[in-house]
Amino acid sequence: MPIATPEKYAEMLDAAKSGAYAFPAINVSSSQTLNAALKGFADAGSDGIIQVSTGGAEYLSGPSVKNMVSGSVAFAAYAAEVAKNYPVNIALHTDHCPKDKLDGFVRPLLDLSIERVKAGQAPLFQSHMWDGSAVPLDENLSIAAELLEKCIAAKIILEIEVGVVGGEEDGVENAINDKLYSTTDDAIATAKALGHGDRGYYMTALTFGNVHGVYKPGNVKLRPEVLKEAQEAVVGEFGLEPGSKPFHLVFHGGSGSSAEDIGAAVDYGVVKMNVDTDTQYAFTRPVAGHMLANYDGVLKVDGEVGNKKTYDPRAWGKAAEAGMAARIVEACTDLRAAGKSLG
Numbered sequence: 001m002p003i004a005t006p007e008k009y010a011e012m013l014d015a016a017k018s019g020a021y022a023f024p025a026i027n028v029s030s031s032q033t034l035n036a037a038l039k040g041f042a043d044a045g046s047d048g049i050i051q052v053s054t055g056g057a058e059y060l061s062g063p064s065v066k067n068m069v070s071g072s073v074a075f076a077a078y079a080a081e082v083a084k085n086y087p088v089n090i091a092l093h094t095d096h097c098p099k100d101k102l103d104g105f106v107r108p109l110l111d112l113s114i115e116r117v118k119a120g121q122a123p124l125f126q127s128h129m130w131d132g133s134a135v136p137l138d139e140n141l142s143i144a145a146e147l148l149e150k151c152i153a154a155k156i157i158l159e160i161e162v163g164v165v166g167g168e169e170d171g172v173e174n175a176i177n178d179k180l181y182s183t184t185d186d187a188i189a190t191a192k193a194l195g196h197g198d199r200g201y202y203m204t205a206l207t208f209g210n211v212h213g214v215y216k217p218g219n220v221k222l223r224p225e226v227l228k229e230a231q232e233a234v235v236g237e238f239g240l241e242p243g244s245k246p247f248h249l250v251f252h253g254g255s256g257s258s259a260e261d262i263g264a265a266v267d268y269g270v271v272k273m274n275v276d277t278d279t280q281y282a283f284t285r286p287v288a289g290h291m292l293a294n295y296d297g298v299l300k301v302d303g304e305v306g307n308k309k310t311y312d313p314r315a316w317g318k319a320a321e322a323g324m325a326a327r328i329v330e331a332c333t334d335l336r337a338a339g340k341s342l343g
Contacts, residue, residue: 040328163207
């Protein structure tokens with residue numbers, strides 16, 4: 001199918017929230033990891049989200065070029081072409097963008113999409129994330145309000161982060177402490193600044209102990225009930241329908257989470273869960289196995305010529321893609337999205 005239209009993407013997220021399931025949002029940094037993600041979603045019969053971080057976008061432009069906009073545009077163009085061959089809906093997203101990278105990443109991409117929409121074309125991406133977790137909440141929400149207006153013009157959904165995700169991603173590192181838990185006051189302030197769906201479509205990454213990367217059991221204490229309390233606080237503050245879930249929530253730092261925590265988060269309104277560390281390992285592990293099993297073939301040992309069939313990048317690349325695709329099927333199953341493509 002073609003990349004999801006803005007209308008189809010909103011339909012996907014609404015269906016996930018009402019149906020108590022969520023989409024894995026898979027970080028990619030190459031054509032191979034993109035193809036693996038597409039296959040994984042197709043194998044699971046699930047619609048999905050494929051995203052690039054600031055570092056992934058730089059890498060896609062060429063390791064010596066490091067241009068986030070160029071890499072993102074190339075990624076979107078390639079994805080738009082190859083996604084046509086898969087029977088599921090795919091949305092494209094840009095991941096964590098801190099304040100110091102807005103002018104070199106999200107804002108230029110939004111400007112490109114606004115021009116495309118004015119010309120009757122689809123936006124380059126279906127959603128962008130502004131990560132204001134490192135600035136005061138008032139500033140975070142002020143920038144979010146500005147970006148939301150541009151996103152509306154570009155027919156793009158904005159994702160924001162309220163709270164702090166621990167661990168490290170793309171050089172941004174946060175401690176594991178009480179700041180990892182958003183408060184009901186945070187949730188109400190967000191709804192006052194951006195609305196509760198009445199002033200434009202956005203997703204909210206409220207934090208409930210989330211940590212990037214994978215840690216040993218016991219080091220990370222998720223409290224999904226924080227999400228339930230946030231939804232209820234906004235319902236009460238604005239007199240919304242009892243039991244409704246005004247926020248479309250995002251679960252960051254999802255790799256290594258328990259099935260119980262994932263299920264509870266989805267029940268409380270999570271529609272998107274970022275998965276990166278687990279899929280990185282799932283991609284790389286088969287490559288390591290291939291190299292170890294075919295040591296004499298991939299290396300020209302003791303003056304021999306090696307075996308072209310084993311050092312051909314397609315040989316280990318296919319194994320890597322298959323491993324990553326299988327992990328994505330697992331993620332779709334954990335998030336209850338498997339078999340629920342809107343077609």
